Amino acid sequence: MSQLKNLIAQEQDHAEIHAKHCSELILKNGLAAALKYCLDQGIEPPQCSLTADSTNAKMLREKAARMLCETRWWERRLGVKAGRDFEYRQIIE
Secondary structure (H helix, E strand, O other): OOHHHHHHHHHHOOHHHHHHHHHHHHHHHOHHHHHHHHHHOOOOOOOOOOOOOOHHHHHHHHHHHHHHOOHHHHHHHHHHHHHHHHHHHHHHO
């Protein structure tokens, strides 16, 4: 297996941990804490407004919370990030 595939697989192995952590954060501290955690990991979080008061805004917050708690969502995002990080390291070396 290539070095890139190994790096991607290693990062994706942590997806379940991130999803569970976000689930706990949402329950204990709210969606804002989970969105911040996502940013802290270098992953762009799902877009939603934490302050808007409309049906659509509520739906987007619920969708964002669901996404952050899904292992598969984290696997995709971590895989993309690992690939980009690898390419960036190749460019600067």
